[in-house]
Every structure is written in structure tokens, then in C-alpha cells.
Amino acid sequence: GLCLLSLSSLTPSTRARPAVASATSSAPPLLIVGAGVLGKLIAEEWRGLHGPDVAIRGVVRRADADRDAALRASGITPCLRSDLFRADAGLGEGSFGHVVFCAAPGGNDDYSAEVAAALRMWGGGGE
Secondary structure, three states: OOOOOOHHHHOOOOOOOOOOOOOOOOOOOEEEEOOOHHHHHHHHHHHHHHOOOOOEEEEEOOOOHHHHHHHHHOOOEEEEHHHOOOHHHOOOOOOEOEEEEOOOOOOOOOHHHHHHHHHHHEOOOOO
16 A cells, blocks of 8 residues: 655564565555665565565656666666556556655656655555
8 A cells, every 4th residue: 555664664674574475476566656776675675575576666757778777687667757647558547556655856846746646656455
């Protein structure tokens, strides 16, 4: 579902981890809006909780071959912010049960609209 994370929740701890989803289960896909350093940490944690084959999409402002290759290498499928709400790109409104917004306000002309757009990607499901 929609959640807020603290950085402490991404650090190693002694708490027991839930069992990783089996290959036959449907692992919940994740959309990360702002797939930078924090976004990659969140993806790593999500993959640890749900298995290596979980679908993770990372929204970026513009295409960058080197960065996009690094995202793919870390298991995140990059997608452009301009592709949000394109059902043909798998990014239709309400497409994700789990959305994390961690884009920095700098470089956004209308930050509150960016947050609202990310919220519209959330389908209201999730745990």
C-alpha cells in the first residue's frame, strides 16, 4: 500500500525477515518515483522481502543510458516520468499496489502535482 519509510527501516537489523515469496506466488510490483540513491535502497529492501524476480519500476525525469543501465543491473526497470498514465507502457492510473515517492523537489516545476501524480499511480491495494 501507500507507506512512508524512515531511513532506519532500510538499515540492517536483527529483526526476522518475512519469508521470501516463492517463484509461483505473485510478488507485489513496486513503483518508485525518484529512482535515485534512496530509490535504489528501497528497491534492494523490497527485493529482499519479495524475492529477486519482483517487478520494480523506477520513474526518472529523462533518459540517461549509463544511469538506466545501472538501474537495470540493480533490478529496476527505468521509465520516464512523461510515460506516467500510459496504459500501453504498463503505467496506467492505479496500476500499482505499492508506490514510493522519493523524488527531490529540485527540478520539479510543480512538486505538489508530481506527488499527486504518483498517488494516482497507486491502486489502493497492497498490504
